[in-house]
Amino acid sequence: MTGDENNLGTCPVDRGLMRVGDRWSMLVLRDIERGLTRYEQLRTSLGIAPNILARRLSALSDGGLIEKRRYSQRPPRDEYLLTDAGRDFLPILMAIGAWGRKYNGGGALARHLDAETGEAVRPVVIDTNTGAPIGSRPLRFEYPE
Amino acid sequence: MTGDENNLGTCPVDRGLMRVGDRWSMLVLRDIERGLTRYEQLRTSLGIAPNILARRLSALSDGGLIEKRRYSQRPPRDEYLLTDAGRDFLPILMAIGAWGRKYNGGGALARHLDAETGEAVRPVVIDTNTGAPIGSRPLRFEYPE
């Protein structure tokens, strides 16, 4: 963004991406969801350089998506937990995952199952008002002012 | 990714992000959806450097999310259109937008209205199987092999 007057800052997509707009951040969130909450777990799972991981973690923390919590005083050990905002972002990751599976999905891929039914989760984005999947009904844009 | 064996390449989120995992790519898709299909329109709307835009456009094109189409021979003019894969990504952008509005939404923001009902679209990610919003039911992970 940061370019056009009738658009600058009024785009909610951009607002979202300001906080999580890079690949590592999203993968970190995904791993924390999987239960990899500690620095060393994240580092080895992601194969990310330590300085980069540290920066991503503090960015996510500044952005309010995760929180550092000390779970042991001696030795001093911290874990990173999702905040409400971070948890709210997870469905988006699942939607991205569904897209990735569809359009870039060679080989066997990991997936989520509904714990109760055992069925593979199939994420779709719908409009709460109509219940219809987004894309199935024509939309209009509305810009402020 | 590219780090852990039990995970390398099997994560659908990562597969998705391989193709669109950066901010500009997503904003380009959003703008094309808005009808800004030409290079110059995108450049001024996004305020992006011309070389960067060119690179993003060819990456998106290589990734199969957009297509370059010549709409005029003389003068030679092209536009960029969404492919099916690109269109399928739009609901994710709307979900990101909804998240951005909720957690980073100061001031008046642009939005989508349902063309028929006129109501503001409220995107949510649900599981098609159960119809329940993702996050409202416990899930399990399943890894290949």
Place this chain on the structure above:
DNA sequence: GGCAGTCACTATCATTTTGCAAGTGACCCG
């Protein structure tokens, strides 16, 4: 008490990507 080992980083530097500014080629319009 000394030494290896783990965890969670920081520091340093090379490489890569991004971004700005200027230029270029094809074309149209007067």
Place this chain on the structure above:
DNA sequence: CGGGTCACTTGCAAAATGATAGTGACTGCC
């Protein structure tokens, strides 16, 4: 023929990323 627009490319500076090494706080073992 001289602007002007569109769609870029080129060259270079600045910023982000990534590899590697090192550091401090501890634990656990002999």
